[in-house]
Amino acid sequence: MRLKKILIVLSIPVMAEIAIACCDCLETISKNYSHKSIVVQHLDNSGEKPEVTYGSVPKHAYGVRVTFTREVVACRAKQTPTFFQSAYAFSCDCPPELTIAPKDSIVSIHLFAEHDFDPSHPADSDVSDYFKVYFPDAFSFTSIEDYLQPVINYRGYSNLVLFDESQLEEELTLLLMTPPENTVNKFRIQITLSDGRIFEQTTEEIDLI
Amino acid sequence: MKIKTLLLLSLALLATRTYGQDEANWNYTSRWQTRPCVGINLPITKFFKGSITDPLIAYSDHSYYLQFISATYFFSERWGIDFNFQGISSSEISNRHERYSKSLEQEYGNQYFVNASSGAEYETGSIGDIQRGFIGLIYRVEARRWFFYPKIGLGVTSLDTSWGRATLKQKNSNTVLIVEHSPGKAKTASDYFTIAPSLIFGYKLSKRIFIDVDITTSWFRTNTTYSQTTTNAADQENTPGPTYTYNRDIFTLSLATGLIIVIK
Numbered sequence: 001m002r003l004k005k006i007l008i009v010l011s012i013p014v015m016a017e018i019a020i021a022c023c024d025c026l027e028t029i030s031k032n033y034s035h036k037s038i039v040v041q042h043l044d045n046s047g048e049k050p051e052v053t054y055g056s057v058p059k060h061a062y063g064v065r066v067t068f069t070r071e072v073v074a075c076r077a078k079q080t081p082t083f084f085q086s087a088y089a090f091s092c093d094c095p096p097e098l099t100i101a102p103k104d105s106i107v108s109i110h111l112f113a114e115h116d117f118d119p120s121h122p123a124d125s126d127v128s129d130y131f132k133v134y135f136p137d138a139f140s141f142t143s144i145e146d147y148l149q150p151v152i153n154y155r156g157y158s159n160l161v162l163f164d165e166s167q168l169e170e171e172l173t174l175l176l177m178t179p180p181e182n183t184v185n186k187f188r189i190q191i192t193l194s195d196g197r198i199f200e201q202t203t204e205e206i207d208l209i
Numbered sequence: 210m211k212i213k214t215l216l217l218l219s220l221a222l223l224a225t226r227t228y229g230q231d232e233a234n235w236n237y238t239s240r241w242q243t244r245p246c247v248g249i250n251l252p253i254t255k256f257f258k259g260s261i262t263d264p265l266i267a268y269s270d271h272s273y274y275l276q277f278i279s280a281t282y283f284f285s286e287r288w289g290i291d292f293n294f295q296g297i298s299s300s301e302i303s304n305r306h307e308r309y310s311k312s313l314e315q316e317y318g319n320q321y322f323v324n325a326s327s328g329a330e331y332e333t334g335s336i337g338d339i340q341r342g343f344i345g346l347i348y349r350v351e352a353r354r355w356f357f358y359p360k361i362g363l364g365v366t367s368l369d370t371s372w373g374r375a376t377l378k379q380k381n382s383n384t385v386l387i388v389e390h391s392p393g394k395a396k397t398a399s400d401y402f403t404i405a406p407s408l409i410f411g412y413k414l415s416k417r418i419f420i421d422v423d424i425t426t427s428w429f430r431t432n433t434t435y436s437q438t439t440t441n442a443a444d445q446e447n448t449p450g451p452t453y454t455y456n457r458d459i460f461t462l463s464l465a466t467g468l469i470i471v472i473k
Contacts, residue, residue, distance in 0.1 A: 046381045048322040060382040132443055139324065139376040139385050141443045175383040177443055 025094035031072050032103040033168060038199045039067040040189050042206050043173065049136045050173055059179035059208035063134065064111065066172040066189060072165065073103055100162040104195040109144050111174065114186035114202060127187075131174040141175070183207050235416050236351040237286045239471040244279040244409075246423055246467025250297065253426070253460035260453040261316055262390050262435040264308035265327060267338045267369040269299035274337065276465065281347055291347040291360055296337025303338065305329045305371075313375045313388070321377035321386070328371030340367045341427075343405055356419065358409040366403045366429050376442070385442035388450070390435050401429040411469065419469035426462055431455045 043063035044053035050063050113127045121127055133147040134140075151159045162168065185208050191199040252270035257263040274297040283289035301308070306329040313323050345362030373390035392399075404427065411421030437450030 045383050048378055058381045060384075063383065134383070139378060139387075139442060141385070177383060 026097050028095045029098050031098070031100045033070045033100045033162065034073045034103045035068055035106070035193055035197075035199070036071050037069045038189070038191060038201055039069075040187075040201045040203050041065045041067070042203060043175070045134075045175060050134070050175070054204065054206075056207035056209050059176075059183075062179070062206075062208050063173055063175040064131070064187060064189065064203065066109075066174065066191070068170045068172065070168045070170065072100060072168070096157075096163045098163055098165075099157070100165070100168070101158075102160045104193045104197070105150070105160055106148060106191055107194050108190075108192045109148065109172075109174075110190045112188040112190065113180070114188055115184055116182050117185070118181040130176055130178040132177050134173045134175045136173060144174075147172075180208055183209060235413055236353070237283075237349070238416075239473070240283050241472040242281040242283075242469050243472060244276065244281060244291075244293065244421065244423075244467060244469045246276045246279075246421070246465040247273065248276070248423065248463050248465025248467075249273050251462045251464070253462055254458060256431065256455070256457065256459055260435075261312045262373065262437075262453045264305040264312060265329060265371045265373045265390060265392070265435065266433065266455070267302050267305065267329070267371070269301040269338075271301070272297045272299035272339070274298070274341075274463070274465070276467065283347075283349065287348055287350075289347045289349065290344065291362065292344045293342070293362070295341045297339035297341060298337045309373055317375070317377050317388075321379050323375055323377055325373065325375040327373040328369075329373075338369075341365070341403065342367075343403070345405070347409075354413050356411060356413065356421075358421075360407045360409060362403075362405040362407065362425075364403050364405065366401045366427075367398055368401075369398050370433055370435075383443075387440040387442055389438045389440070390453075391438070392433055392435055399431075399433060401431060403427055403429040405463075407463075409469075417471040419471075421467060421469050423463070423465040423467070425465070426460065428458060428460050431457050431459060 041052045041064070042054065042057060043050040043065050044057045045051075045061040045063050046058055050065070052065060109128065110126055111128045111131055113121055113125050114123060116122050117125060117127050117130075128144055131144065132141045133144055135142075153159065184205055186203055186205045188200065188202045193199070250270075250272045255270050256266070256268050257270065274295045276293050276295045278294035279292070281289050281291040306325075306327050309327050309329060310323070310325040313325050317323050341364060343362030343364035345360050345364075347358055347360040350357045370392040372392065375388045377386040377388060379385070405425050407423055407425035409421050409423045411419050413419045433455040435453040435455075437452070439448045439450050440446065441448075
């Protein structure tokens with residue numbers, strides 16, 4: 001009799017799950033990614049959208065593209081609750097099939113002028129404040145500081161979490177909002193990661209005319 | 210469509226023959242009528258004067274309309290009350306987002322790459338782009354076959370005023386400006402009090418079916434002001450721009466034709 005009661009009590013969560021479950025959600029695969037390298041290129045923003053260029057660029061339309069290469073480094077172990085599935089069914093709002101969370105993140109982006117930029121910014125000066133992050137599809141800008149702040153979306157995921165491996169390559173568009181006084185320019189981009197690694201790359205020389 | 214029209218006219222003529230013996234009793238006998246009709250609106254005064262925000266207002270000086278709800282009740286031999294509701298449409302209204310984009314392109318296209326969006330992209334009038342409803346007093350003069358119904362209607366003309374927005378990417382520059390046009394109201398529909406005297410006349414095809422012509426003049430006064438704001442996308446600095454005011458007396462001539470169906 002006692003065993004029967006115990007079995008009934010244990011079956012309550014299972015029955016509850018059956019009662020509320022109507023979705024057939026796939027199990028979420030969880031992975032981690034890590035930043036591996038960067039490539040920097042000159043941008044000519046004379047047209048409607050910025051384009052990679054070499055040689056010379058109108059100085060009011062100059063930008064730098066930073067392309068991040070990120071790689072999946074680990075698959076995280078599944079966390080399966082004892083009684084309940086990972087998906088619940090009141091709203092049939094299944095979790096994403098794949099989440100790729102960052103193992104490391106960017107903590108700072110700095111741009112240095114390799115040549116004299118203007119009288120107050122000689123060679124090797126930090127000119128990061130003269131650049132803004134640009135989102136060409138939305139025609140919107142943000143500061144580098146704001147870009148580095150993680151944003152949590154309505155489903156509780158950080159904007160650093162990826163949901164598709166095609167998102168592993170990311171392009172960052174930095175536009176120069178105050179043109180230099182000198183024509184010949186070269187910029188060094190320094191990116192520091194949360195794990196202490198620093199990526200640094202210098203652009204080719206370019207004439208800003 | 211032609212077959213349907215011919216069929217309707219044939220039925221009306223048959224009805225005429227049926228009731229032809231008793232035409233003298235047709236006058237002033239009906240109490241309830243309904244009056245569906247189609248017509249066109251022609252401007253006496255024009256709404257628009259070529260402002261960039263003109264396409265954001267769901268109005269056209271030239272339009273056509275369908276009067277699909279109509280009821281007239283004659284409470285005495287000569288006098289009655291009339292209610293009608295019209296849905297007004299125009300190709301100029303349905304393509305106003307394209308016209309707004311074009312006007313921005315003309316204004317800024319030399320210096321900027323223009324990307325426009327507006328509320329007009331999403332608004333589709335289910336019963337016409339503009340709605341008009343009137344309630345009024347109607348008088349009737351009926352001869353053996355001919356009739357004249359002078360009428361005065363008071364009502365509302367309801368039309369939409371949309372927001373407009375454009376991103377202007379400057380050529381040869383990193384500058385991006387956002388130009389916004391706002392009617393300054395949370396509600397997008399504007400209702401304007403309207404006075405509409407009209408003369409309806411026509412021919413009785415039968416005791417129950419009349420063919421009619423409706424000549425209406427209407428007046429309403431617009432009261433909308435669009436403000437323009439220009440924002441630099443990089444530093445979010447706002448610059449107020451010009452305002453576009455639409456305080457105008459709009460007189461319209463409407464010509465319509467349809468049937469009067471005597472219900473009772």
